[in-house]
Amino acid sequence: MLTTSEFPSEGLMKVIVDRHGADSQKIHQDIKKYKDLRRDLFVANADVAKEEARHVKALKELRERCAKATKDCDHPIKTFHPDPSGNNDSYYECDICGVEL
Numbered sequence: 669m670l671t672t673s674e675f676p677s678e679g680l681m682k683v684i685v686d687r688h689g690a691d692s693q694k695i696h697q698d699i700k701k702y703k704d705l706r707r708d709l710f711v712a713n714a715d716v717a718k719e720e721a722r723h724v725k726a727l728k729e730l731r732e733r734c735a736k737a738t739k740d741c742d743h744p745i746k747t748f749h750p751d752p753s754g755n756n757d758s759y760y761e762c763d764i765c766g767v768e769l
């Protein structure tokens with residue numbers, strides 16, 4: 669996307685002038701329309717970036733809470749899960765925190 673300083677570019681002006689000829693009111697309307705669209709997109713993209721950063725931070729905090737809870741658990745009771753194929757993939761799971769032991 670073009671930066672604001674390049675707006676409207678020569679190429680866009682040519683498209684708009686080709687579209688409207690000498691009708692300066694329509695030319696100005698088109699320039700304003702595209703300027704507004706670009707501003708709205710710029711703001712929306714900035715909001716997306718902010719929301720993504722907030723989301724990443726929230727997930728990190730939640731994962732840290734899960735890790736702490738698992739770390740604090742001394743796994744007092746567990747369930748044995750045998751390997752149905754009869755191989756060595758059986759395991760115990762803590763009934764409190766769900767960690768595989």
Ligand SMILES: [Zn+2]
Nearest residue numbers: 741743762765
């Ligand atoms: Zn546990």
